[in-house]
Amino acid sequence: xxxxxxxxxxxxxxxxxxxxxxxxxxxxxxxxxxxxxxxxxxxxxxxxxxxxxxxxxxxxxxxxxxxxxxxxxxxxxxxxxxxxxxxxxxxxxxxxxxxxxxxxxxxxxxxxxxxxxxxxxxxxxxxxxxxxxxxxxxxxxxxxxxxxxxxxxxxxxxxxxxxxxxxxxxxxxxxxxxxxxxxxxxxxxxxxxxxxxxxxxxxxxxxxxxxxxxxxxxxxxxxxxxxxxxxxxxxxxxxxxxxxxxxxxxxxx
Amino acid sequence: xxxxxxxxxxxxxxxxxxxxxxxxxxxxxxxxxxxxxxxxxxxxxxxxxxxxxxxxxxxxxxxxxxxxxxxxxxxxxxxxxxxxxxxxxxxxxxxxxxxxxxxxxxxxxxxxxxxxxxxxxxxxxxxxxxxxxxxxxxxxxxxxxxxxxxxxxxxxxxxxxxxxxxxxxxxxxxxxxxxxxxxxxxxxxxxxxxxxxxxxxxxxxxxxxxxxxxxxxxxxxxxxxxxxxxxxxxxxxxxxxxxxxxxxxxxxxxxxxxxxxxxxxxxxxxxxxxxxxxxxxxxxxxxxxxxxxxxxxxxxxxxxx
Numbered sequence: 001x002x003x004x005x006x007x008x009x010x011x012x013x014x015x016x017x018x019x020x021x022x023x024x025x026x027x028x029x030x031x032x033x034x035x036x037x038x039x040x041x042x043x044x045x046x047x048x049x050x051x052x053x054x055x056x057x058x059x060x061x062x063x064x065x066x067x068x069x070x071x072x073x074x075x076x077x078x079x080x081x082x083x084x085x086x087x088x089x090x091x092x093x094x095x096x097x098x099x100x101x102x103x104x105x106x107x108x109x110x111x112x113x114x115x116x117x118x119x120x121x122x123x124x125x126x127x128x129x130x131x132x133x134x135x136x137x138x139x140x141x142x143x144x145x146x147x148x149x150x151x152x153x154x155x156x157x158x159x160x161x162x163x164x165x166x167x168x169x170x171x172x173x174x175x176x177x178x179x180x181x182x183x184x185x186x187x188x189x190x191x192x193x194x195x196x197x198x199x200x201x202x203x204x205x206x207x208x209x210x211x212x213x214x215x216x217x218x219x220x221x222x223x224x225x226x227x228x229x230x231x232x233x234x235x236x237x238x239x240x241x242x243x244x245x246x247x248x249x250x251x252x253x
Numbered sequence: 254x255x256x257x258x259x260x261x262x263x264x265x266x267x268x269x270x271x272x273x274x275x276x277x278x279x280x281x282x283x284x285x286x287x288x289x290x291x292x293x294x295x296x297x298x299x300x301x302x303x304x305x306x307x308x309x310x311x312x313x314x315x316x317x318x319x320x321x322x323x324x325x326x327x328x329x330x331x332x333x334x335x336x337x338x339x340x341x342x343x344x345x346x347x348x349x350x351x352x353x354x355x356x357x358x359x360x361x362x363x364x365x366x367x368x369x370x371x372x373x374x375x376x377x378x379x380x381x382x383x384x385x386x387x388x389x390x391x392x393x394x395x396x397x398x399x400x401x402x403x404x405x406x407x408x409x410x411x412x413x414x415x416x417x418x419x420x421x422x423x424x425x426x427x428x429x430x431x432x433x434x435x436x437x438x439x440x441x442x443x444x445x446x447x448x449x450x451x452x453x454x455x456x457x458x459x460x461x462x463x464x465x466x467x468x469x470x471x472x473x474x475x476x477x478x479x480x481x482x483x484x485x486x487x488x489x490x491x492x493x494x495x496x497x498x499x500x501x502x503x504x505x506x507x508x509x510x511x512x513x514x515x516x517x518x519x520x521x522x523x524x525x526x527x528x529x530x531x532x533x534x535x536x537x538x539x540x541x542x543x544x545x546x547x548x549x550x551x552x553x554x555x556x557x558x
């Protein structure tokens with residue numbers, strides 16, 4: 001009987017040690033790859049749409065009462081952007097990219113930075129595609145304090161404050177990662193998603209649910225669609241020289 | 254101040270204040286986690302580089318938690334000074350020192366979890382140490398009470414129904430359950446482990462409490478403690494069910510919902526009370542039910558006299 005408490009404690013410690021999962025970020029392998037080259041004469045394009053089937057989910061109205069300055073920035077109640085179904089029955093904010101099929105190469109990121117704004121205590125855009133090594137410029141257009149937290153698993157995670165009128169935050173992600181949330185703990189409804197692609201062939205569906213990947217070299221590819229709630233879907237296609245190919249995706253509620 | 258073993262109402266009231274503020278601190282910490290505000294202030298020990306940032310959104314909860322923690326730290330320092338200046342019982346003075354070390358470590362863990370972006374093992378340790386610290390402050394309030402200084406009312410341990418070691422099982426099981434709950438809240442494990450363990454912990458508490466009520470009820474202190482503990486535990490089980498159901502109901506919410514936050518924070522706070530009640534019960538058992546060897550020695554002394 002006297003050893004019972006000690007035995008219970010030891011058993012528990014062993015159990016907790018066995019249950020704990022590791023969240024160590026994976027480090028991406030850096031390869032010395034040849035510079036990528038696309039022959040404009042043979043490059044083609046990949047197009048498609050992301051359809052939504054079933055009942056359109058009702059998104060909840062965001063309660064911004066914890067910060068009246070956020071509330072005052074909007075004339076109408078703001079709804080969550082977790083699932084946005086367009087008027088034509090397509091799905092917005094789906095990240096599309098070539099997941100597989102491109103020859104290993106080092107693609108040069110664009111000199112222009114991608115921009116993410118915090119405006120009215122909402123991230124704009126909601127889903128952002130960016131190239132590995134491309135600069136991400138994070139703005140705060142609000143008169144309130146924000147913190148920006150990158151909840152990345154492969155790239156180093158970070159969390160920094162961005163007061164009003166502060167200098168724009170410039171960030172880079174060195175490893176491909178599709179995709180991870182950027183969040184604000186001051187305003188817990190604020191959530192955007194960043195997808196870091198190793199190449200420039202990606203797009204995010206907009207208010208017509210379509211996408212176009214231009215200047216793609218001919219080949220056989222796996223195209224992946226990624227949605228924050230409904231997850232990942234893949235499609236395969238072959239792109240002929242100077243041709244075009246179509247792939248559609250469908251998500252259901 | 255006189256250093257003696259007499260009742261010191263000021264010290265006792267101060268200890269009660271410390272325990273009460275620590276419970277508020279547990280509530281404030283629970284609010285930070287439930288409101289997802291843990292990283293709303295990215296720097297530490299300052300907040301946005303200031304002592305007092307604008308208290309908006311999640312900053313209100315995170316910086317408010319830091320302010321309550323600072324208050325509890327200061328109260329603990331004063332407690333230790335008071336104990337060393339006026340308390341004769343050396344073990345109680347050292348208990349105060351342990352409490353001070355615990356509150357310092359707790360502050361450092363709180364800072365580290367912010368700076369390292371909420372690693373589960375630091376956040377879980379922070380939550381568990383909070384519970385242990387609260388129980389320590391409750392014990393300090395108990396030890397400085399007039400009730401405690403009146404001395405024990407010994408009850409002989411029934412060899413058929415031993416209680417001394419068994420009484421230790423309750424706080425250990427409660428602490429393990431709190432650790433599982435904290436680990437689930439910080440996403441180290443699924444909440445299924447915390448939920449599955451709750452009947453076991455409730456069963457142990459009932460086992461200990463019923464054994465006291467059935468075999469040691471002649472002692473008023475033990476009777477009171479062993480009815481309080483299961484009472485708090487039943488509230489805790491209800492709050493746990495409510496917190497879980499509200500989480501399921503608001504699974505798709507884009508922000509923490511008030512009902513879910515309320516049930517969860519009450520569940521955390523009553524968890525702290527359950528832990529403290531089980532610790533008090535174990536202390537009272539060890540005070541009022543002497544160890545068999547000691548009981549034998551006492552019997553021998555009384556036989557000689």
